[in-house]
Amino acid sequence: xxxAGLLDVLGRAGRKNVxxxxxxxxxxxxxxxxxxxxGGSGRVCxxxxxxxxxxxxxxxxxxxxxxxxxxxxxxxxxxxxxxVSIGTIFSIHRRVxxxxxxxxxxxxxxxxxxxxxxxxxxxxxxxLVYSSGQGVHGFTLDPSIGEFLLWNAxxxxxxxxxxxxxxxxxxxxxxxxxxxxxxILKGLDGKGRxxxxxxxxxxxxxxxxxxxxxxxxxxxxxxxxPRGKLRxxxxxxxxxxxxxxxxxxxxxxxxxxxDIEPEELHQRTPLVIGSREDVALVERVLEEESEQxxxx
Ligand code: AHM
Ligand code: MG
Numbered sequence: 370x371x372x373a374g375l376l377d378v379l380g381r382a383g384r385k386n387v388x389x390x391x392x393x394x395x396x397x398x399x400x401x402x403x404x405x406x407x408g409g410s411g412r413v414c415x416x417x418x419x420x421x422x423x424x425x426x427x428x429x430x431x432x433x434x435x436x437x438x439x440x441x442x443x444x445x446x447x448x449x450x451x452x453v454s455i456g457t458i459f460s461i462h463r464r465v466x467x468x469x470x471x472x473x474x475x476x477x478x479x480x481x482x483x484x485x486x487x488x489x490x491x492x493x494x495x496x497l498v499y500s501s502g503q504g505v506h507g508f509t510l511d512p513s514i515g516e517f518l519l520w521n522a523x524x525x526x527x528x529x530x531x532x533x534x535x536x537x538x539x540x541x542x543x544x545x546x547x548x549x550x551x552x553i554l555k556g557l558d559g560k561g562r563x564x565x566x567x568x569x570x571x572x573x574x575x576x577x578x579x580x581x582x583x584x585x586x587x588x589x590x591x592x593x594x595p596r597g598k599l600r601x602x603x604x605x606x607x608x609x610x611x612x613x614x615x616x617x618x619x620x621x622x623x624x625x626x627x628d629i630e631p632e633e634l635h636q637r638t639p640l641v642i643g644s645r646e647d648v649a650l651v652e653r654v655l656e657e658e659s660e661q662x663x664x665x
Pocket of ligand 1: 390419441443444445446447536570571572573598
């Protein structure tokens with residue numbers, strides 16, 4: 370990616386992925402790179418990618434491993450061509466099927482059962498953040514030696530944040546609950562100072578900033594897309610594990626993301642993620658609004 374503008378790897382690949390979204394050349398390259406690196410490693414029995422409709426079975430000459438990998442090879446595709454931070458998100462489960470090639474059942478597990486999850490950001494520096502259930506650890510790539518070096522052994526997120534991050538151009542399609550929640554985050558209820566707005570449009574980068582500085586990221590469902598845009602298994606669940614492990618929270622507006630039982634591989638979910646008290650505030654407002662709607 371660092372040399373993307375110098376090679377013929379920018380722009381559209383000329384085909385659409387399973388979500389019906391235009392694939393970029395780098396989406397396709399990143400997908401192949403991860404499949405090649407992990408698929409043949411002997412550690413996984415099945416993989417699933419945001420860019421591929423079906424589960425990916427490792428080559429037949431490799432013994433199936435005991436883990437399962439789900440990944441979004443390049444998150445923030447619309448930012449690739451404009452040199453804005455993008456990333457890779459990964460989610461790792463232990464297989465539940467007894468042996469042989471992995472199955473759909475291995476892939477459709479609750480976020481709560483992840484053994485590890487994390488992301489890499491390709492930003493002003495390349496950063497890896499992961500958790501295996503004992504806190505969140507951050508590493509920075511030192512390009513002079515080609516190694517990731519520990520920069521934060523125990524990342525904690527502030528209980529309440531400075532930022533709110535949401536694509537407000539969708540305001541007219543939101544429910545009354547989301548409109549009121551975002552109004553409060555902006556301080557329009559007159560009770561607090563309100564938060565600063567920050568929105569990059571790359572989930573990994575928006576999430577990472579809010580993880581470190583404190584804040585809440587929202588991608589609501591709306592009248593055009595009731596379950597929102599983001600994918601449960603490739604985006605929401607792995608970042609939810611990081612958020613919770615760092616002392617934050619992640620919700621679909623009603624329940625913790627990590628408790629959702631997935632029904633299909635490319636399932637979407639509304640996402641409210643970040644500082645604990647901010648996520649709780651949004652959940653509370655949504656609940657009040659739905660109670661009021663029931664009374665009417
Ligand atoms: P992608 O995985 O195809 O890149 O799509 C997901 C991205 C997220 O990184 C980001 O939060 C969101 O889409 C931005 O969407 P929008 O442009 O609707 O705000
Ligand atoms: Mg993505």
